[in-house]
Amino acid sequence: MSTGIGKTPFFRLLLPLTAGIVVCYYLPEFSLISKYLTGATGLILILFSLFVKKEYRFKFRWLFGAGLFLFIFSLSQLQYQQQEQHAQFSFSENEQYYLGTITDIPETKPRTIAYNVKINNPSEKKVILYIQQSEQAWELEPGDEIVFSARIQPFKNFDDAGDFDYPRYMKIKGYSGSAYIPETAWRKTGRSSFSITSASQKFRVKALDFYKSFEPDKDAYAFISALTLGYKEDLTDSMQEAFRVSGTAHVLAVSGLHVGIIYIVINMLFSFLGKQGSTYVIRQLLIIVVLWFYVFVAGMSASIFRAAIMLTINCTAKIFNRRGFTYNTLAAAAFFILIYRPFSLFDVSFQMSFGAVFAILFFQPKLNVLYTPTCKVVKYIYNLFTVSLSAQLGVFPLVLFYFGTFPTYFFITNLFVVPLVGLIIYALVPLIILNLFSSFNIWLIDFLNTVFHWIVKTFVETTFHIVYIAETLPFAQISDINITVVQLILLVFFIFISGYWLFTRRSRSLLAALSTFLLLLLTFTYSLIIK
Template sequence: MQSLKYGGYHNDMNALRGKIPFFYLLLPVVAGILTASQVHAFSCFFWIGLAGIGAMLLAIVFSSFNPYPFRWLFGAGTMLFLFFIATVSCRLWEEHTEFSFPPEQTTYMGYVSDIPQEKPKSMACNIAVSVPVRKNVVLYLQKNAEARSLSPGEEIVFSCTMQPFRNLGNPDDFDYVRYMQINGFSGSSYIPETHWKKTGRQKQGIAVLAQHIRLDILGFYRSLELSPDAYAFISALTLGYKALLTDDLQEAFRVSGTAHVLAVSGLHVGIIYIIFNLFFSFLGTSGRKYRMRQWAVIAMLWLYVFVTGLPMPVVRAGVMLTIYCVGKICRRKGFNYNTLAATAFLMLIVHPSGLFDVGFQMSFASVFAILFFQPKLNALFPVENRFKRSVRNLATISLAAQLGIFPLVLYYFGTFPTYFFLANLVIVPLTTLITYAVFPLIPLFFCLQWHIPFFDRLFTVCTRIVQALIDGTLQSVYWVESLPLSQLSGVHISFVQVFCLYVFILMITSFFIRPRARSAFIALSAALIFLLSRYMM
């Protein structure tokens, strides 16, 4: 009986391994990025790559005689080679972002890669430099009419002495230098109005087109004559454009535990997917037209990803939904954990520094937690009524996501929103309704040119509905912020404590689902180590 028990256990584990192959491919990529960030001797990585290729070749040669005993050799070679690829990708990214500009004043040429942001005394512009080096920099142009008129894609020539990014000096402060490097920027400079000019040339491409679409949508929102806070909120909610958000508004969302709605994420991309999937539903559900429908949805999804500025959570959601759509084209249903691992694998190969990005970590932690915890939480509260089931699902998604990210929130920010659960039950449905309500306004806006009274009234009604929903959302957020003990602050934890918290959460959940002494022992051990480390701090 005991052997049957362990045999069944191993069969289950083998079945699980077969469903998550990308998880095992992801491990050497993560290990390679972590190693390359600490060890800069590239020659040793080169030999590891050669060893991986050699092992795969040997496995192929030996498999012609007896394939079974040498399967592990091909797997080991693949792991070593992926480790090498990750180190190469990490090194190339470091070279792209390192500060390697001439120490003297130099003339550069580049184009505006994002929407310029107006500061008190300057216009902040992200510039993709092409001559004499290929780097991304931030320029602060002296404010004048010419600087205000800059738009994405315009090429400029400028002369300056480039400066590296600097932190404020306090070791506990935000690491601004690392943040800019993760986002691909190498330096910055202030440019007087006499030291730059437009060349008259315009950069073409999907990224520039997406930023112009973003500008047009911002102009459309401005035409709705919303209040300043409402305009800033809807710009952040649907486009990821946060330049208009006031400090008070951002703090209110942070304290209430709903700051995630201000950053375009998987929730928003999921809504966009539903809208475009319905829009192209006339193409049918089978055959060639169905495949066209899925490719059209993928194209529109990635246009939206570019419009939002390619933040990590949106890219993650875009990749996951692309894999999902390709699976539907192939008539296959992907295993959720494998889809998540495949998404992380592809993103880290292209953008290795994303591993150290807070948004990347929280995005994947929250999705993993939803996949892992939500089915178990739903099983604890079975509901037959459709409306009650929707409320239950919303509550369990919110709780599962918070279980996944709250150790990271304590680690990076030292704060925890006390009323996050209740706030999300209200704010998430409201923001979903706002996103759905905004889309009918766009075709109605174009119908206004026909001067038909019906469309005029309908547009006015829809605008007032959007304004009312936004006002209700903002008032709810400010009310939660005003509650006593709305946020626990000053609760900083170490990396070891983050690990202990995650182990405790996973093991205690496993214990309640399937009571085992081993799960309880590991959970209690993790809790003890956490408490001892807190006492020793």
């Protein structure tokens, strides 16, 4: 796999895009001037390059590239500021009346129900309303329109939040503020506004009810709902803590891992359409359609969207006889996501998703060369092992930086849990299909239903056992780890340059790895001294 910049054109576009977003975030005053100056300069250079005489075009070929760089740099700043303005809210000292629409499945609090609401009037903003629990409040559904009186307030940091910046986190998510709504301060208008998001959430509720028809125990239902639909409301605190300490909490949120497994299942289902000709094009188009249907059912969260965009670009590339997953398709996915939502660059899940996929592209092909199993079952297990190991190498520095904890056994637990998650999802697919035909009362369907029920139950229980054992092991988690941005960058560089040296044995790579390791030691020593 070539990693040259010449073969990754979207990487060239991604550089000015991310640079503009970073400038806007850290140097907002500078961006007020630079967005217009760089945009105008970029357009002039692009126009000038188009009118250069033929004999001078090669000499001045850099003009178009430089102009495009500056133009995208400017465009990203304009898009960032537009999104920032959309999230800003004019907070009033007094209560005001608002018209809003419920956009998501609610989250239950001790005395309230938390609803995500899009304010329609006086201006479109996203807020979180904590509505006092009542019979009427429980009846609200995604898409319902309500009128309410409230004093919407900006988000504040929690007393025990530590270094976590909650207002910044909510700003990145696109929310403007929150408010408490007493039982008497709101009512339904009787109207229901249609949107793709609200329709998705309603379908998600039906999917959750469908899972209940399997009659699983409470923990299994909560785990499967989180695993496939990203619904965490029924997860107990002890379960979440166990997954967090064992380093497997990522499986409880639908992400690229889950969507990737769904993609493999869909690809297998349509494998009868072959690998060439018009039927192959139909196969890729059907994969895209079914994949986005899953995104719709799973609630259309940002993490699912990211994975679906990556896989859609992958399928599109295959339609045009291009290679599937490459660094260029990854850069293309990041480019389209950031041009639409620049705030995503600072979203932890965005960084971890792309860090994991980049590490898989970098490490897995090299790990697969080391050992080539002849048995299909062993090959499948080894591939899951290399994917899991590669992804963990990619997200490990980010886990240390953002969460300040190190799950000691997370490499080991993930090597077991990730394949089990894949097997659970694989077993759920035929179980869902069989349940659709359960009303026919055919003994074979009932028998297969029982078999797959047992398989899913066994895999879920095995996953729980591994997680709970890892949680109870001595030194299961190291806490209070603080690394700086510089140390994060050095650690990422050290992991990838060390991996590159291990597979190529080039002396320059070894020298770069040792130099980076020495710099890391110096920065950690300096941090200890100033403390």
